[in-house]
Amino acid sequence: MEKTKKKAQSEVLTVVLNNAQEDLKVESLESTDNYETLREKKQTTEDGYSYYTIAKIEIPKLNLNYPIIEGETGSEKETEELLKLSPCKLAGPNPNEKGNFCIVGHNYRNQKFFSKVPTLKIGEQILITDLTKDTEEKVEYKIYRKYTVVPEDLSCLEQKNNEKKEITLITCTNDSKQRVIVKAREVK
Numbered sequence: 001m002e003k004t005k006k007k008a009q010s011e012v013l014t015v016v017l018n019n020a021q022e023d024l025k026v027e028s029l030e031s032t033d034n035y036e037t038l039r040e041k042k043q044t045t046e047d048g049y050s051y052y053t054i055a056k057i058e059i060p061k062l063n064l065n066y067p068i069i070e071g072e073t074g075s076e077k078e079t080e081e082l083l084k085l086s087p088c089k090l091a092g093p094n095p096n097e098k099g100n101f102c103i104v105g106h107n108y109r110n111q112k113f114f115s116k117v118p119t120l121k122i123g124e125q126i127l128i129t130d131l132t133k134d135t136e137e138k139v140e141y142k143i144y145r146k147y148t149v150v151p152e153d154l155s156c157l158e159q160k161n162n163e164k165k166e167i168t169l170i171t172c173t174n175d176s177k178q179r180v181i182v183k184a185r186e187v188k
Contacts, residue, residue, distance in 0.1 A: 054094065093159075
C-alpha cells in the first residue's frame with residue numbers, strides 16, 4: 001500500500017474540526033468487528049476521495065470501536081470528506097510504531113465518533129490495532145494527559161519522542177471553540 005506523509009497545517013486542523021455541526025448528515029463506517037473486509041482495500045467516497053483503513057481504535061470505557069482511515073493526498077478537502085466517515089490519521093508514524101500517531105475525529109455531540117472523548121480520564125485505556133501488516137498487532141495505551149487548546153495550536157502533533165509509542169486523539173469541545181487533546185502512551 002502506497003502511503004503519503006502528511007504535514008499538519010493550521011488550515012487543515014481549523015477547517016476540518018470546525019465543521020462539527022449537530023444537523024450535519026453523517027454516513028459513517030459504523031462500528032464493526034469485521035475489519036478484514038476493509039483491510040488493505042482502497043475505498044473511494046462518493047466525491048471521489050480514496051482512502052485505506054489502516055487501523056482500528058477501541059476505547060472500552062466509551063464502548064467506542066471505529067476504523068481509522070487515511071487518505072491518499074492529505075488535502076483539506078479530502079480530510080474534510082473522510083472525517084464524515086470515521087476518525088482519520090492526521091500526522092505521525094503508522095499505527096503502533098514509535099512516535100506520535102495523531103488521530104482526529106469529529107465531535108458531533110450525538111454519541112458517535114469522538115463525541116465522548118472529552119469525558120475520558122487519565123489512566124483510562126485505548127487500544128489500537130494496526131491493520132497495515134500481514135498480522136494484526138493490538139497495542140494498549142493509557143491516557144497520561146488531557147487538555148484543551150485553541151484551534152491554531154498544533155503543538156500536540158509534535159514528533160519529539162520517537163523512542164516511545166504514543167497516540168494523540170483530537171476533537172472539538174462541545175462549543176467547537178477549542179480542541180480537546182488526549183495523549184496516551186503504550187503500556188508495557
